[in-house]
Amino acid sequence: MDIFYSPMHTFLLIFSILFYLLMRKQSNNNRSLQGKLPLPPGSMGWPYIGETFQLFSQDPNIFFPSRQERYGEIFKTHLLGCPCVMLASAEAARFVLVSKAQLFKPKYPRSKERLIGPWALFFHQGGYHAIVRKLVQSSLSPESIRRLVPDIDAVASATLRSWDGHMLSTFHAMKEMSFDVGILIIFGEHLSKQRKNEIKRNYFIVDKGYNSFATSIPGTAYSNAIKARKRLGEILSEIMEERREHKTMEKDLLSCFLEWKNDKGERLSDNQISDNIFGVLYAAQDTTASVITWMVKYLHDDPKLLEAVKAEQMSIYKRNGCGSQQLQWAHTRKMPFTQRVISESLRMASIISFTYREAVADVEYKGYLIPKGWKVMPLFRNIHHSSEYFPDPHKFDPSRFKASPKPNTFLPFGNGVHSCPGNELAKIEMLVFIHHLVTKYRFEVVGSHSEVEYSPFPIPKHGLQVRIWSTEQADGIAE
Known part of the structure; x- marks a missing residue:
């Protein structure tokens, strides 16, 4: 056992040191921007994987609030290979999704964009987005x-x-x-029953692979999903061609x-x-x-x-x-x-605990720097479960909706142009x-x-x- 783990520990130690030096250099570079603003507090977790494992293995009612309690309404972390800033207040959600939405573009992992399709509405902003x-x-x-x-x-x-x-x-x-x-x-x-069944069969193959590990190895869920997505595109093209040919609108x-x-x-x-x-x-x-x-x-x-x-x-x-x-x-x-x-x-x-955005420029928020290229995640769950906005938040109480909630505190469908x-x-x-x-x-x-x-x-x-x-x-x- 010792012979097996010793090289692994050495590798992790070297990797951790290199990662720390890289992050320190990045942090120092960021501090030189925007009048030497500091990064938000928080932990970046393990090298590369960050806190991804904790995010997907813990109850979100524990993962997010525990970090907000420790660091405040704005904190940093590292998820899915990307440095992230999390924002846990109604004011912050409005800042990212509405008032300064032009500074934060929708951004999803490349593997997910590939399965849904790069032209899908929620991957864009600007003129094309407005049309669709x-x-x-x-x-x-x-x-x-x-x-x-x-x-x-x-x-x-x-x-x-x-x-x-x-x-x-x-x-x-x-x-x-x-x-x-x-x-x-x-x-x-x-839509004919045959078409519907074919779409359904391929759709659920894509659905199964959407949150799987992205690999092109044949037989894996993601590889199967890529093939099924291609077939869905072919089916949709056939349906479009038929409608044009028969002028069926x-x-x-x-x-x-x-x-x-x-x-x-x-x-x-x-x-x-x-x-x-x-x-x-x-x-x-x-x-x-x-x-x-x-x-x-x-x-x-x-x-x-x-x-x-x-x-x-x-x-x-x-x-x-x-x-x-x-x-x-x-x-x-x-x-x-x-x-x-x-x-x-x-x-x-x-259901949607947070949404993904990416800073298109260095942004200042409440004295902290949100660096260009970092993912920015307004935390809907934290806002919905905040006693500041919803008294006794863990009690199921429909009567609280007899009156409209305060602006930017109830965001089950998001907010702004990407709601x-x-x-x-x-x-x-x-x-x-x-x-x-x-x-x-x-x-x-x-x-x-x-x-x-x-x-x-x-x-x-x-x-x-x-x-x-x-x-x-x-x-x-x-x-």
């Missing part, structure tokens, strides 16, 4: 979603019918449902992309459209599925909360022919308590699903539901295993 965001917003605006509520209702109903009498992972079932809603938004109602996101042209007659390329379609599909899935999973857990854990939501939804259910008619937009506007439950679930769960354009769609999806769940079904969580896992979003252990019955079946069993 406007197109996406037009397809995801309240006016556009209004006409899709019955279709979303049909998807949610079908999902729950497939659950009836079974035990399954809430998270994975919700990913399937969110995928179907995403397909509806992007392609409308006229629908009221969906794909048609918005295909029809757009600027004053010079220039159009979006197939690669640009393909990357943005995949980006929207990806963004619409995991986060929504995660939040619904947490909502099911919160409802299960608090019978009084469940009864209050059920009372509101049953009132709508009875007025709507006891489920004989599909939900409409007007029905979703009469769910104020359920809306507050959704907001509190978004705050408590804080999520699909937030209204996500909320409608949650409202419709919860309506059907509490009015037509009974459910119970199976096994432990106090543990949390990260995939990479925090979700209850095993995706929250749930057994579900229709109320008709449950009543028959009771008799």
